[in-house]
Amino acid sequence: MSDPLAPPPARSPEQGDVLVLHGIRKSYNVGTPVENEVLHGIDLRLGAHEFVALTGPSGSGKSTLLNVIGLLERPSAGRLVIDGHDTAALDEAALTGLRGRTIGFVFQYHHLLPAFTALENVLLPSIIAHGVATPQAEARARALLQRVGLAQAMGKRPGELSGGMQQRVAIARALVLQPRLILADEPTGNLDTASADAVFALLRDFNREHGSACLIVTHDPRLAARCDRVLELVDGRLVADTPRRAA
Numbered sequence: 001m002s003d004p005l006a007p008p009p010a011r012s013p014e015q016g017d018v019l020v021l022h023g024i025r026k027s028y029n030v031g032t033p034v035e036n037e038v039l040h041g042i043d044l045r046l047g048a049h050e051f052v053a054l055t056g057p058s059g060s061g062k063s064t065l066l067n068v069i070g071l072l073e074r075p076s077a078g079r080l081v082i083d084g085h086d087t088a089a090l091d092e093a094a095l096t097g098l099r100g101r102t103i104g105f106v107f108q109y110h111h112l113l114p115a116f117t118a119l120e121n122v123l124l125p126s127i128i129a130h131g132v133a134t135p136q137a138e139a140r141a142r143a144l145l146q147r148v149g150l151a152q153a154m155g156k157r158p159g160e161l162s163g164g165m166q167q168r169v170a171i172a173r174a175l176v177l178q179p180r181l182i183l184a185d186e187p188t189g190n191l192d193t194a195s196a197d198a199v200f201a202l203l204r205d206f207n208r209e210h211g212s213a214c215l216i217v218t219h220d221p222r223l224a225a226r227c228d229r230v231l232e233l234v235d236g237r238l239v240a241d242t243p244r245r246a247a
C-alpha cells in the first residue's frame with residue numbers, strides 16, 4: 001500500500017515525465033453494499049517519448065486505469081499529474097481543456113460518429129477544442145488520412161468502411177491535435193493480424209516522429225515485444241515493469 005503524501009517514486013530523471021501517478025485508487029459503487037476497489041494504489045511515471053504496453057488478464061483494471069489517466073473517470077484517491085498539471089486542483093472545465101490539449105484516446109470500439117464522414121470525424125477534436133476545424137487541423141487531418149491509406153475514403157461514412165479502416169480513422173482522430181500523450185485501449189483487439197500490424201506501426205511512427213508518449217493496452221505478446229517497456233497489471237496492482245530493447 002502506498003502513502004499518498006510521500007513523493008512520487010523516481011524513475012528516469014533525465015526524461016521529462018508526461019505522466020505521474022502516485023497511489024492511484026479507483027473504487028466503483030462507493031457507499032453501497034457492492035462497493036469495490038478496482039485499482040489498489042498505482043505508482044507510475046511515463047517519460048515524454050516512451051512507448052509502453054499495458055498488459056494483464058481480463059478484469060484486472062486496464063481500462064479503468066486508462067480511463068482515469070485519460071480524465072474520463074476521477075480517481076478515488078492518489079495523485080495524478082498530467083503534463084505537469086496536478087489534476088486534483090482542476091475543475092471539470094479545466095479537465096476537459098487539459099484532456100483536449102494533451103491526450104489522444106483510441107478506444108477498442110472506435111466510437112466514430114456514423115453520420116459524419118471520415119474527414120469530419122478526424123476534425124472533431126479541433127471543433128471541440130477550438131469551436132471550428134482550424135485550417136491547420138484540416139491540413140493535418142487530410143495528411144493523416146493519407147498516411148493511413150485512406151486518401152480515397154475521406155468522404156466516406158464509417159458504415160462504408162471496414163473495421164480496420166474505421167480504426168485507422170479513429171487513430172487519425174486521436175493524433176490530429178498532436179497530443180503529448182496517446183492512450184489506446186486494445187486498439188487492435190478486433191482486427192486481423194495485417195490490420196493490427198498496420199495500426200500498431202502507425203502509433204509507433206507517430207511516437208518516433210512527434211515524440212508523443214503512448215500507453216497501449218494489448219493482449220498481443222508480439223505487439224508488446226515491440227514496445228520500449230511492458231507493464232503488467234494483475235488484480236488492480238502493477239506487478240511488473242519491464243524495459244525492452246527498442247523495436
Ligand code: ADP
Nearest residue numbers: 028029038056057058059060061062063064065
Ligand atoms: P480490464 O480492462 O483489465 O478487462 P476493467 O478496468 O474493464 O478491466 O475492469 C476491472 C474491474 O472493474 C472489473 O471487475 C469490472 O467489473 C469493474 N468495473 C469496471 N467498470 C465498472 C463500473 N463502471 N462499475 C462497476 N464496476 C466496474
Ligand code: MG
Nearest residue numbers: 062063064185
Ligand atoms: Mg478493458
